[in-house]
Amino acid sequence: MKIGVFGAGYVGLVTAVCLADLGFDLWVVEKNKAKLDKLRAGINTIYEAGLTELLNKNIELGRIQFTDEGKFVVENSEAIFLCVGTPSRPDGSADMSQIESAMKEIVEQTVQLGQYRLVVVKSTVPVGTSAWLRKIASMYARGHESLIDIASNPEFLREGAAVKDFMEPDRIVLGCSSERARELLTYIYQQFDCPKIVTDSNTAEIIKYAANSFLATKISFINMVADLCESVGGDISQVAEGMGYDKRIGKEFLRAGIGFGGSCFPKDLRAFVHVGQLHNLNFSLLEEVIKINQSRPQRVIARLKEMLWVLQGKKIAVLGLTFKPNTDDVRETPAAGLIAALKAEGAIVSATDPIGIDNFKKIYPLEAKDVHFHEKPEMALKNSHAVLLVTDWPEYNQLNWAGIRNEVELPLFLDGRNFLKNQTGLIDDFLYTAVGSKSTGGN
Numbered sequence: 192m193k194i195g196v197f198g199a200g201y202v203g204l205v206t207a208v209c210l211a212d213l214g215f216d217l218w219v220v221e222k223n224k225a226k227l228d229k230l231r232a233g234i235n236t237i238y239e240a241g242l243t244e245l246l247n248k249n250i251e252l253g254r255i256q257f258t259d260e261g262k263f264v265v266e267n268s269e270a271i272f273l274c275v276g277t278p279s280r281p282d283g284s285a286d287m288s289q290i291e292s293a294m295k296e297i298v299e300q301t302v303q304l305g306q307y308r309l310v311v312v313k314s315t316v317p318v319g320t321s322a323w324l325r326k327i328a329s330m331y332a333r334g335h336e337s338l339i340d341i342a343s344n345p346e347f348l349r350e351g352a353a354v355k356d357f358m359e360p361d362r363i364v365l366g367c368s369s370e371r372a373r374e375l376l377t378y379i380y381q382q383f384d385c386p387k388i389v390t391d392s393n394t395a396e397i398i399k400y401a402a403n404s405f406l407a408t409k410i411s412f413i414n415m416v417a418d419l420c421e422s423v424g425g426d427i428s429q430v431a432e433g434m435g436y437d438k439r440i441g442k443e444f445l446r447a448g449i450g451f452g453g454s455c456f457p458k459d460l461r462a463f464v465h466v467g468q469l470h471n472l473n474f475s476l477l478e479e480v481i482k483i484n485q486s487r488p489q490r491v492i493a494r495l496k497e498m499l500w501v502l503q504g505k506k507i508a509v510l511g512l513t514f515k516p517n518t519d520d521v522r523e524t525p526a527a528g529l530i531a532a533l534k535a536e537g538a539i540v541s542a543t544d545p546i547g548i549d550n551f552k553k554i555y556p557l558e559a560k561d562v563h564f565h566e567k568p569e570m571a572l573k574n575s576h577a578v579l580l581v582t583d584w585p586e587y588n589q590l591n592w593a594g595i596r597n598e599v600e601l602p603l604f605l606d607g608r609n610f611l612k613n614q615t616g617l618i619d620d621f622l623y624t625a626v627g628s629k630s631t632g633g634n
């Protein structure tokens with residue numbers, strides 16, 4: 192079976208490569224010329240474990256092809272996945288212009304071709320989008336709308352684990368409006384034996400936003416409790432463990448820290464709140480989740496001040512710039528707010544990250560100004576008055592902390608991810624403070 196994908200961004204490329212690897216023939220439309228040239232040459236455009244190998248394998252097998260012409264894709268594929276971007280607009284709503292123009296192109300080509308096509312929406316879209324796309328289809332199809340079906344099939348891919356998440360999903364959600372769409376999608380996903388929720392498209396769209404909002408709520412909740420642990424004396428890691436053994440709560444997404452970032456949680460929360468406002472519903476719970484998250488950098492700065500008193504003129508080493516490890520993505524990373532706040536206090540900032548430095552400089556030119564960037568963490572740590580861990584990169588567990596102790600000005604360590612609390616080399620030689628617990632060590 193031939194399948195099309197519109198948009199070779201994060202979701203589109205992972206979806207296309209994985210479906211090709213399952214044996215389907217893939218046609219991918221990418222309008223960005225530079226990206227298209229790279230992909231045609233087998234050069235992966237996103238940083239994702241295992242993706243480069245799968246991309247090249249399937250290019251060699253002739254199972255995946257890239258083009259900038261939607262026409263070829265519509266001609267060649269019975270099912271077309273819409274994976275174009277839906278960035279946040281200033282009011283928090285999702286910008287749907289790329290979805291609309293892709294849809295228009297697909298409908299026009301389908302009508303010319305006179306053959307049935309199923310459009311599968313994989314981008315994260317506001318509730319009601321599939322219904323709205325059906326209206327667009329009937330406007331542009333002018334009497335031929337029976338040729339087009341729209342279905343919703345949200346993705347739940349985590350950056351850094353996207354290939355695994357695609358190949359071994361917890362569940363697959365299929366929002367279908369017709370029997371034909373249901374049959375086609377069930378066929379595409381027949382090799383997966385996870386639970387499949389076949390439902391209407393509104394329900395499918397709500398599942399995606401509700402899942403991400405709920406996970407983000409867990410994180411803000413545990414961060415709120417972490418603040419209490421700091422105030423009264425308590426250990427948030429053990430609180431989370433004690434809660435997580437309750438099967439109704441679960442252990443996942445209860446790691447307290449500097450807050451969530453990335454391309455999904457912040458954007459999806461804003462969009463879900465916006466949907467609530469559109470329908471005059473009280474989504475203030477989620478507004479608080481956002482507020483708690485936004486306040487995390489200031490909370491960390493306050494903790495740093497307790498350790499150092501004056502930040503003016505102090506050298507602070509920031510470990511990690513990406514929003515989480517194993518990705519080069521810095522979108523909505525807590526590092527940006529932290530670095531801005533440190534500079535506003537008059538601190539001298541040095542920063543390091545295994546792969547995120549270039550992206551950070553590109554996306555946050557203002558925050559990056561006057562920051563001393565070093566690829567080697569040892570260089571960033573040299574002569575620092577305090578170390579602030581922002582991203583839990585495994586590399587930071589391998590450093591020779593006892594040796595680094597002799598290179599720093601003051602041995603103060605603030606762990607924004609509760610990540611190195613079992614690193615004896617560090618705990619023994621530094622005054623170690625983690626989010627949600629009292630300080631330890633410091634010889």
Ligand code: UDX
Binds near residue numbers: 445450
């Ligand atoms: C998320 C969802 O997990 C995925 O299903 C969806 O499709 C896209 O959004 P992703 O943004 O890649 O995936 O990252 P995720 O691993 O979920 O982490 C998001 C953020 O939350 C990171 O900044 C991470 O550091 C933070 N986090 C996560 C915590 O602070 N504590 C936790 O316990 C878990």
